[in-house]
Amino acid sequence: MAHQGRPALARPGPAADHGLMFQSDGFRALERRECLRLLAGVPVGRVVYTRQALPAVLPVNFSLDTDSSVLLCTSRDSDLVRAIDGVVVAFEADEFHAGHRGGWSVVVTGRAAMVTDPVEHERLLRTGPDSWMPMRDGVFVRIEAGMVSGRELTGASVHGAV
Numbered sequence: 001m002a003h004q005g006r007p008a009l010a011r012p013g014p015a016a017d018h019g020l021m022f023q024s025d026g027f028r029a030l031e032r033r034e035c036l037r038l039l040a041g042v043p044v045g046r047v048v049y050t051r052q053a054l055p056a057v058l059p060v061n062f063s064l065d066t067d068s069s070v071l072l073c074t075s076r077d078s079d080l081v082r083a084i085d086g087v088v089v090a091f092e093a094d095e096f097h098a099g100h101r102g103g104w105s106v107v108v109t110g111r112a113a114m115v116t117d118p119v120e121h122e123r124l125l126r127t128g129p130d131s132w133m134p135m136r137d138g139v140f141v142r143i144e145a146g147m148v149s150g151r152e153l154t155g156a157s158v159h160g161a162v
Contacts, residue, residue: 030150035106038095038150040064045093047072047143049084049112056083062091063129070108070143071128075135084112084141091143096153104152110144 030038039045040063047058058080063071070091074080089112096103115121124140131138 026154028152028154032148035148035150036068038104039093039106042093042095045091048090051083061129061132068145072141073129073131073138076137076139085114102153106150108145108148110146112141112143115140115142
């Protein structure tokens, strides 16, 4: 299936949902396990959410929890917490190497929720991410890994590019 002249990254249907990989013009769909492994190796990603009915993107540092959810640490009174607590968001992280024309991108889509359980909060103080921003009254936000998808650009050469 092509979209706007570009090849599909994975064939639609059950194969794409079960982590089977298909190669198409230098792109490769990534299995869930590989996506999570790649996410665990980078410190910064982007939360994609809605602010005042418009798309918004905010870079954040993060970590993965044992259940594969994405964890953020931010201020309880932040605009981000107000915008995403209880709603479905996307989280994207990537790593690209321009010299090799290759890299990867992973997207996690799921419900975001502020961690309110005191025992869980204490555990995350020891194991979760530290915010790179100075803050008072820090809270953890968990983004469930409901849908995880990724693709790799395998470094195919581009001929005739301007």
